[in-house]
Amino acid sequence: MEVESAGNVYVADSYNYTIRKVTPTEEVTTLAGSAGQIGSADGRRSSARFYYPADLAVDSAGNVYVADQANSTIRKMTPAGLVTTLAGSAGQSGSADGVGSAARFNLPGGVAVDSAGNVYVADIYNHRITKGTPEAAADTTPPVITCPAPVLVSNDGQCHAVAVPFENPTATDNFDQNPTVSCNHHSGDSFPVGRTVVNCTATDAHGNSSTCSFTVTVSNDKSITSDFNGTPIPGNSTVWFNAVIKASGLGAINGPVTVNIINQKITSSNFSLPVPDATVIFDPNATCAKTACDGSGKWTTVAPKSGLAGNTFLSGLAYKVSAAGLPGGIKPVTWSGTFLTDTAGITLQWKWAAAVYNSSADLSSCSAIGVKAADDTKGDCTYKNSDAAGTPENVKSGVIAGARGGGGSNYTGSHSGTQTVAPCATF
Numbered sequence: 001m002e003v004e005s006a007g008n009v010y011v012a013d014s015y016n017y018t019i020r021k022v023t024p025t026e027e028v029t030t031l032a033g034s035a036g037q038i039g040s041a042d043g044r045r046s047s048a049r050f051y052y053p054a055d056l057a058v059d060s061a062g063n064v065y066v067a068d069q070a071n072s073t074i075r076k077m078t079p080a081g082l083v084t085t086l087a088g089s090a091g092q093s094g095s096a097d098g099v100g101s102a103a104r105f106n107l108p109g110g111v112a113v114d115s116a117g118n119v120y121v122a123d124i125y126n127h128r129i130t131k132g133t134p135e136a137a138a139d140t141t142p143p144v145i146t147c148p149a150p151v152l153v154s155n156d157g158q159c160h161a162v163a164v165p166f167e168n169p170t171a172t173d174n175f176d177q178n179p180t181v182s183c184n185h186h187s188g189d190s191f192p193v194g195r196t197v198v199n200c201t202a203t204d205a206h207g208n209s210s211t212c213s214f215t216v217t218v219s220n221d222k223s224i225t226s227d228f229n230g231t232p233i234p235g236n237s238t239v240w241f242n243a244v245i246k247a248s249g250l251g252a253i254n255g256p257v258t259v260n261i262i263n264q265k266i267t268s269s270n271f272s273l274p275v276p277d278a279t280v281i282f283d284p285n286a287t288c289a290k291t292a293c294d295g296s297g298k299w300t301t302v303a304p305k306s307g308l309a310g311n312t313f314l315s316g317l318a319y320k321v322s323a324a325g326l327p328g329g330i331k332p333v334t335w336s337g338t339f340l341t342d343t344a345g346i347t348l349q350w351k352w353a354a355a356v357y358n359s360s361a362d363l364s365s366c367s368a369i370g371v372k373a374a375d376d377t378k379g380d381c382t383y384k385n386s387d388a389a390g391t392p393e394n395v396k397s398g399v400i401a402g403a404r405g406g407g408g409s410n411y412t413g414s415h416s417g418t419q420t421v422a423p424c425a426t427f
């Protein structure tokens with residue numbers, strides 16, 4: 001029972017399972033619940049149900065807090081008569097602390113509220129007093145948002161954009177049953193060939209938010225299939241896969257031209273190797289060619305835009321062979337990827353090779369192996385020799401026969417057939 005400032009008396013009518021009010025003129029009304037009807041339903045006025053409401057408290061705004069004892073929950077009724085379950089879960093007794101429905105009580109018998117809106121519960125069978133902070137202040141927890149897995153769709157071999165449907169992210173929240181979710185791209189939007197990052201945000205009713213992102217890749221894969229090794233490849237050796245390009249059409253374009261290859265894979269019946277993205281920048285201000293890789297294994301090569309003889313290194317991958325080695329006669333082996341450029345009008349002559357390095361040669365760090373960036377005997381910034389673009393100069397003494405190489409001075413292996421590629425000008 002509680003007397004509020006206006007003189008109204010609020011009563012938890014335990015055995016009628018109702019909340020009642022007595023005015024100063026002794027008029028008695030039932031505020032919520034229905035006499036004789038046991039339950040735990042939230043709802044307005046008589047549609048709400050209680051199960052032995054043992055005690056109540058009224059805050060300065062007129063909200064009524066109820067220790068709904070046999071439900072082991074704390075209920076809240078607004079001045080408009082809407083009853084919700086503030087804390088606990090009906091029929092689930094326990095002693096867990098938590099927010100909202102995650103908290104547990106064991107037959108709570110008393111409730112009080114202070115001027116700050118903190119709710120105190122006498123949790124009798126747990127022999128303790130529990131404090132709950134006000135809802136708005138309590139929810140500082142952002143929603144949990146889950147983005148879909150990366151989306152990969154293939155177009156029809158052309159460079160136009162395609163509509164890509166995807167599963168929307170899902171979000172849950174400690175208080176808000178339906179946090180809003182929005183993304184900077186929508187399912188069914190048109191996506192260009194290439195990789196687009198979709199950023200999404202979930203926001204709860206109190207303004208807490210969290211983000212996730214995923215990628216939508218529209219591929220336009222080109223591939224080159226080649227024979228591979230005639231003889232077995234020894235265990236613990238490394239296969240150095242390397243690819244080169246020669247660009248044409250650069251002279252008609254002002255400024256630098258960038259080429260990217262994404263969605264690269266090297267596949268065969270014996271292995272399926274994802275290859276990090278790679279970039280080549282043909283820079284009118286570059287006087288020599290050089291390449292470097294980052295921690296993810298992505299190669300970036302900068303080469304002069306004109307005057308370079310031969311090929312330019314594009315991409316490489318060191319594949320450490322297991323102790324069991326690889327059998328002879330693996331074929332075919334296919335290298336595929338999607339070519340992109342920032343400048344329309346160029347074409348690329350693309351080919352790949354693979355050489356084997358013995359178990360003593362360490363190719364595990366791409367930044368340590370010293371890859372030659374250009375065929376040109378003078379055009380590489382570091383290696384003024386006749387080695388082919390893609391030679392791992394710092395480990396080349398370890399080359400042995402195998403894959404597409406015969407050992408000796410064939411540090412890259414012999415090249416596959418050449419494919420002419422018109423990259424999609426989509427970035």
Ligand SMILES: [Ca+2]
Nearest residue numbers: 141173174204
């Ligand atoms: Ca929240």
